[in-house]
Amino acid sequence: MNTRIASAVAALFLACGPAAASQLQVFPFVEAVRYTHHNDDYTVRVRTPGGVWQDLYEYKVKVDLDNPSDASMVYFNFDGPVEVAVQKNNGRFSEVKIRPTGKGVKPVVRGRTAYFTLARPENLSVEFDDDHLHNLHLFTHAIRKDMPAPPPRAANELIGNGAPPDFTQPVVYFGPGVHDGEFNVRSNSTVYIDGSALLKRPLIINGVENVKVISDGLFDSVDMLAIKNSRHVLIDGPIFFNQPHGTMRCITSQDIEERSIRTIGAGKWSDGLGHFACERVTVADSFIRTSDDSVTLYNHRWDIWGNTRDIVVKDSTLWADVAHAVMIGIHGNTPTPAHPQAEVLERIRFSNIDILDHDEDDPEYEGAIGIMAGDDNLVRDVTFEDIRVDRIEEGKLFNLHIAYTPKYNTSPGRGIENVLLKNISFTGEGAPSASVMYGHDAQRKVRNVVIDNVTVGGRKLTAPEINVLDIGPFVEGVSFK
Template identity: 45%
Template sequence: MIRIHLGIGLLFWLLSVQLCAQQLVIYPVPAGVLYSQHNDDYTVRVRKPGEPWRDLFEYNVQVDLDKVRDASMVFFDFSGTVEVAVRKNNGLVQTAQIRPLSYQIQSKQEGNTLYFTLTQPRKLSIEFNGDKLQNLHLFANPLETEIPDPNDPDVIYFGPGIHTPDDKPGDVFRIPSNKTVYIDGGAVIRGKLVCDKVKNVRIIGRGIIDQPQRGIEITHSEHVLVDGIIVRNPQHYTVYGGRSTNITIRNLKSFSCKGWSDGIDLMSCSDVLVDDVFMRNSDDCIALYGHRWDYYGGSRNIVVKNSTLWADVAHPTNLGLHGDTRSVGDTLENITFSNLDILEHDEDDPDYQGCLAISCGDLNLIRNVTYENIRVDDFEEGKLISLRVLYNKKYNTGPGRNIETITFRNISHSGSMANPSIIEGLSEQGMVRGVTFENVRINGKLLHKTQSNVLQIGAFTQKILFKPD
């Protein structure tokens, strides 16, 4: 009898563990959002295996500065396994693709509906008939691990609904030190969050910052965390950082379609982690600089990893254009880009091409930069790699110094639209030296020094190595 009771108890325990492991969280949509921000190009449903389907709200997001288009976005949280059904509502489906391709997500098409299963958090682009401009973005988040108490005096709590600043001086929410800002998944904030001269600030949640002047400003601050939120179509930057240290940006999702609507731009910032973000921007997705405007000093100890970058215009990654020419210049060093999927790069101006770009101007010295485990899809127009010391008269007040000790490891690019990559110095005082290519493959073929149609090595360069040779 004891054994029977133990067996029944064990069975109930296993069932309870399984139920806890299978969770699906769908957030309410504020009433004022329902019609103005909905896109009916797709109908998206999700469910836990064996349970009824649940509808998601398909938000409208605008993409691509060249010709602004309306795309779609959905999001939810889950653990365990979730099944997804995506129906295209306009036109017949000929082909369907789920990117990044590196995830190798298997799907089944029945008529105009695509079915697939997820067992871990993913940020996806679902594209029917090769359409990358009016596609569906699906953000399957992990479950939140912390929901703070709204009554805690150290918490600024944005619950479900639409929130605007009370005094509206430029639509700003100013965040003091030692605060946790929580944005519920059913919350929409219409104003930027400003962290200026503060420390120990956390901005977390699953909600949306909607069409602000900028999404989040982090200036002259330290120990700031941004985790989990969505920034929808800001007028300018998504995250704007200046002269700050110990910044962590995790699970951020961003869309922009305006001029100079960069994703994450950090000026004179150090000790930064950018992890698991999805940036679709109509300017640089991630740009790291020295001095600019009121921010002085170099940039160092920065890691960007486990992320998806989509530049409808300009660079997915860019280093070094801006710096300080008042004296000896700035140094940007110890920077790593790791485990990235680059889904688009579209730039017709040769001065601003390059998925993996170092544009060294303004007396900057850029050194010890690693690009590793990066997969680049076919793109509209541009270059895979651009390493240049330059003097850009539009943005610089002086030439760059040197680019030194750059490593490209396990890089793959598949496509036919890339212009030749370039490595080029400017002068004896502005060299590119110490560049290593290790297992860099273009359409499956190992990159070699002699492939001038793929890589052009210009003047004032030294020690350009290829492994294996």
């Protein structure tokens, strides 16, 4: 362990000689978690090309509610190329795969160690012999030039409890160490979270505006960071793991950017990024592994009312150990005298997305991509473009239907209209069933769906096909390109 400590505490390493253009930033682990959070399945090191190897702390993270397992996670920041070495410490192996495979990261194996080079920051899963339950999650980011420097400390000093941040100031800094307490973020403030900071409670972002959260650090076992009734909020960079339920919720808020969110959750109902009646939201450059839906777009639920509009989700990786990568529209507001206005979800775009897995046991709700309009919701003007689906353990590629089940709904949805599925490729791996589209009745239909260059196992969809695509009743205007 001494070697790990010495190398980890070197928080910023600048290479010399031919690799001088590369910079590497690793973060000391917190002393309080030295034994409780470590997973010894792998030894992971990183260096600038030809430089000195630096050891990383391998965090233990829970995955897959159906089959609870301990996986691993490491993280660091860098600019320029870096080399990574992942040694498997337990048992032999035959092959190593790094997903998403479309990132083009190819390992070279020597003995029990896989070596590979990263040219740019990526969020990846390193898997030995196709083991998805004990894999290594590797999260990286560019080095932040504006992050405050941590206070100086002795070379052999590890970090304990962090100094409490001062939320009365316009700049709030979570320094190295463990932080617990009530974190009420004020308007017109910037929150910085050091890469050696570990938060045990969520930030509270409620009724505020003009807030930035810039994080290299960790949220450990935190139940739901919520943005509620707020405007102009940026969340950039946090890593969440072992949360008992979900990761983040956006509730009746506008002009929200969720960037570089990395999360691994295996708790019950552990949704990733949930959105309820929010408008003008962008999710980008994120890695979301969950044991419930990875990204959701809803309207009414609980005491929440309103519409969902102008949503962009792009350049991200979604992994649903349980449930769906994408779920849209199942919760809304059945009109009542107190709330007479039915709700709309519209102008939604998902692009450049890797879906690594989907597993759902309930046939009605299967779908890596799900639009299931319930509670008088109208879902319209939705685009899925450049989507790559690696595996479906059990479920469907897509599911577009008008939903009405007593478990979730008080009425069927009003309709699903104007949906584009373009450049979507599914390998065919796993045990998928046929994708579906169906309406509810003559007034509540699925209308105007374009299927443009959608492939399953390398074969292009050109019409309904047994075991591949079923089109049910109350569907009109489906076209294939």
